[in-house]
Amino acid sequence: MEVLKTLLQQMFYVLIFPGFLFCFIFGLFLSGIDRKMVARMQRRIGPPITQSFYDFFKLVGKDHIIPRKASKKAFLLAPVFGLISIVIISLFIPIFGFTFQESTADIIVILYLITIPALSLVFGGSSSGSAYASIGISREMVTMLSYELPLVMILLSIGKKAGAAINGNVTFSLADIGKYQSLYGIIISKWALIPAAIAFLLIIPAEVGTVPFDAAEAETEICEGPLVEYSGLYLGIYKLTQAVKMFIMGSLFLALFFGGSGFSNIFLNIILMIIGVIITIVISVSFVRSILGRLKVEQTLKFFWTVPTALSAISLILVYLKY
Amino acid sequence: MKFPYIKEAVGNIFKNPVTEKYPFKKVELPEGFRGKIEFDETKCIGCGICIKVCAASAITKTVETTREGRKICMEFNMGSCTFCSFCSDFCPKSAIHLSNEYSMIKTADENNMIVKGSFINILPPKPQTAAAKAGEKKE
Amino acid sequence: MLDKIIEKSRIKSPWIYHVNAGSCNGCDIELIALLGPRFDVERFGVKLTGTPKHADIVFVTGPVTAQTKDRMLRVISQVPDPKVIVSLGSCPMSCNVFKGSYSVVGPLDKWVPVDVSIGGCPPKPEAMIDGLIKALDILKEKRGVK
Numbered sequence: 253m254e255v256l257k258t259l260l261q262q263m264f265y266v267l268i269f270p271g272f273l274f275c276f277i278f279g280l281f282l283s284g285i286d287r288k289m290v291a292r293m294q295r296r297i298g299p300p301i302t303q304s305f306y307d308f309f310k311l312v313g314k315d316h317i318i319p320r321k322a323s324k325k326a327f328l329l330a331p332v333f334g335l336i337s338i339v340i341i342s343l344f345i346p347i348f349g350f351t352f353q354e355s356t357a358d359i360i361v362i363l364y365l366i367t368i369p370a371l372s373l374v375f376g377g378s379s380s381g382s383a384y385a386s387i388g389i390s391r392e393m394v395t396m397l398s399y400e401l402p403l404v405m406i407l408l409s410i411g412k413k414a415g416a417a418i419n420g421n422v423t424f425s426l427a428d429i430g431k432y433q434s435l436y437g438i439i440i441s442k443w444a445l446i447p448a449a450i451a452f453l454l455i456i457p458a459e460v461g462t463v464p465f466d467a468a469e470a471e472t473e474i475c476e477g478p479l480v481e482y483s484g485l486y487l488g489i490y491k492l493t494q495a496v497k498m499f500i501m502g503s504l505f506l507a508l509f510f511g512g513s514g515f516s517n518i519f520l521n522i523i524l525m526i527i528g529v530i531i532t533i534v535i536s537v538s539f540v541r542s543i544l545g546r547l548k549v550e551q552t553l554k555f556f557w558t559v560p561t562a563l564s565a566i567s568l569i570l571v572y573l574k575y
Numbered sequence: 576m577k578f579p580y581i582k583e584a585v586g587n588i589f590k591n592p593v594t595e596k597y598p599f600k601k602v603e604l605p606e607g608f609r610g611k612i613e614f615d616e617t618k619c620i621g622c623g624i625c626i627k628v629c630a631a632s633a634i635t636k637t638v639e640t641t642r643e644g645r646k647i648c649m650e651f652n653m654g655s656c657t658f659c660s661f662c663s664d665f666c667p668k669s670a671i672h673l674s675n676e677y678s679m680i681k682t683a684d685e686n687n688m689i690v691k692g693s694f695i696n697i698l699p700p701k702p703q704t705a706a707a708k709a710g711e712k713k714e
Numbered sequence: 715m716l717d718k719i720i721e722k723s724r725i726k727s728p729w730i731y732h733v734n735a736g737s738c739n740g741c742d743i744e745l746i747a748l749l750g751p752r753f754d755v756e757r758f759g760v761k762l763t764g765t766p767k768h769a770d771i772v773f774v775t776g777p778v779t780a781q782t783k784d785r786m787l788r789v790i791s792q793v794p795d796p797k798v799i800v801s802l803g804s805c806p807m808s809c810n811v812f813k814g815s816y817s818v819v820g821p822l823d824k825w826v827p828v829d830v831s832i833g834g835c836p837p838k839p840e841a842m843i844d845g846l847i848k849a850l851d852i853l854k855e856k857r858g859v860k
Contacts, residue, residue: 287756291754291756294751295751296750296751296754296756296757297754297757298754298756298757299756299757299758299759300757303726303727303759305723306722306723306726306727306759307723307727307759308723309719309720309723310720310723310724310726310727310770312720313720313721313723313724314770314794314795314796315794315795315796316794317767317792317794470764472762472764473764474764475764475765476763476764476765476768479765479768480764480765480767481767482767482768483767483768483794484794487768
């Protein structure tokens, strides 16, 4: 009886909230809100907010064409792995003190799961056998190299700050970080970690794959890069992965820097998280997208290994000096 | 790294969009706009100057003889017109006028791109020759 | 029920692709002007894609020249069903001023089945929006491969 109850609860977490259904719906809404805000900043009427739903269902109803030179199994399985791994991350991120999956090393799991969608783009692109796709995947690999370094340094500095108060070592568990924030105040109020917050906001557009760091895909000069031979349902899965990644990055930002206990009611916490994620995405993705052009891939590498790396290194050194 | 237009981008969220909501609000055109051709068949005399000056060879003239005279039919193919308005400038009787209509959509099963006009040309009666006139006068 | 959702979504999110088969670029410039702030077609859900495999509606400009004929046929055959082919301007309808030239092989409906033709040289952007709405009506009738 107990086994059945926990099994049903785990299935509810995986399939409904915050698993597949909630991630799909909220991710597609976020993608629509992003397009609408970009249009308003450019003084146009944009598409309606539910536009991404119409895009996804239209792609489900289209014919899919598999090129003759492609290797079929990798071509069809690559997008599915990306989608599954990005949805699983949502089980590890706490919503203001309510955790779904307790573990002692959340951050390491999240770090390796968050690179899998970018790798699935590389696999899908290289298995389609097109010359345009091979340019796109080499640019995607360079972009992945460039943003992993500051991301790891930010997570280390927050882990050290929270862990020093709890057990003296670096902590890798988001639940512990949440506990530290509910006892000592939210992390963004500690002045030593403000450069880390700015660096994290600069990393979000590169993870999501929008302008100015999207030299890999969605570029009209190489016919959309790795996605050039995809059509129909599999293209819809890639677009869905990008939308869910926006939700995951926003929610991670909230859990790391604004976490804690929030209100005591679970529903008010969920509403607070939704509003927080929308504001984060509007500031870091839509605003930057509407005013900047696209950087070349060498410029992306140079930018990420100077500015965000310097900011997060400053935070790391200040934390280790016990500020 | 420079961030241009920050103030304008933030300010634009609170201003109205400048989009013209086209299918729901009609647009007004300046005068002298060169749109679809309107052909006045009562003024045409069938001289054919418009055919000679048309840049895209879009005008055709067909003549058939009927009981009442010659029926002349002028056809203007809008699918081939380049809207230069030479035909309208050169027509001696100002029978061609380029109107304000800009929306010319054709689907696969209808053909609404041809502007036609036809009129019956009755020649005036032939004048009598000088010998016939002299013969009448003598009588 | 899924079929009804798919049919409604098909007309609410048309993605377009643009092929230039030898045109003078006048119609191309007016087509790109449609995506600006004044005639914003993004409010109908339209997005300009970079590859024909993502598109629903194909806009073809220019009289078909001998050099672009094969490439245009290859590109249009890669657009997945259901699709609508729109010819823009008076060049694809009847080759306009280039009739009878040594390098022009004919109006577009000699080579592909054309669904909507928009007249004008170049067509006014409002006329292009009318043509787009008519193409959406035709797209609603077509069935794709499910």
